[in-house]
Amino acid sequence: MRILVTGGAGFIGSHLCERLLKYGHDVICLDNFFTGSKDNIIHLMDSHRFELIRHDIIEPILLEVDQIYNLACPASPVHYQYNPVKTTKTSVMGTINMLGLAKRVRARILQASTSEVYGDPKVHPQKEDYWGNVNCIGPRSCYDEGKRVAETLMMDYFRQNKVDIRIVRIFNTYGPRMALNDGRVVSNFMVQALKGDDITVYGNGKQTRSFCYVSDLVEGMIKMMNQDDFIGPVNMGNPQEYTILDFAEKIKKLAKSKSKIIFKPLPQDDPLQRCPDISLAKEKLGWKPVVDVDKGLKLTMDDFKKRVR
DSSP, rough: OOOETTTTTTTHHHHHHHHHHHTTTTTEEEOOSSOOGHHHHHTGTOOOEEEEEOOTTOOOOOOOEEEEEOOOOSSSSSHHSSHHHHHHHHHHHHHHHHHHHHHHOOOOOEEEEEGGGBSOOSSBBBOOOOOBBBBTSSSTTHHHHHHHHHHHHHHHHHHHOOEEEEEEOOOEEEOTOOOOSOOHHHHHHHHHHHHHHOEEEEEHHHHHHEEEEEEHHHHHHHHHTTTSSOOOOOEESSOOOOEEEHHHHHHHTTTTTTOOOEEEOOOOOOSSSSOOOOOHHHHHOOOOOOOOOOHHHHHHHHHHHHHHO
């Protein structure tokens, strides 16, 4: 198949492009390089089945493809709050453009949504039928609400125009090629531990997250795209829950670091608990994560050691 991956030079997108090429598909990687990097895909450039287009999905584009994975959007608070209007435009206008393309060429389209649609959840763990608790005027809402509108658009194009859609809600994902400066837990802790800097924990460190290794997520996304009787939304993440402080200790130990762990105030609207209920993914897709956290962190740390100076 000819498959378009928007945001294909990003952390998750590059792993997805790599896996799709392994499966024998022609892959068009589309990226504006706001947070993506050529370093993530340079090893794919020699493949005659890989094509790179520098383009911003806020602008329409005409392509002939069979499937579209819509991943384009800054995904870490540091990046999506840098230009919040642009972030909202990417989720809203970008999704409209990709849905328009899918409608025109009759392609199946998968939207990479996010656990952020649940906001700071009052229900734990989060199931797909939970409507969330999002602050629609806070500093994070450009991303949270942008992704919620993207899901709305997907469902309306499905109901109104019979576009063949899929929606996955991605929970915290980590692995090689994460941006060193993305400001999220794993990359922050790894860079700080490897440099011997203080490891910064926001709040008291008791807030929880679940962490899914990138190869597991990519496998789940491809499974979701290629099954025929379920459009989602479906949670994709690792249901094992860790406190942020536990995770800081794990990474410090793995890096054999002498860094001190210090505490800073919790940013506004930062969720206190975030953990997926993945029973729907298990039932509909036969999917669950298989890479345990210790193995995943070691593989990620090996990659960070090569890049942190």
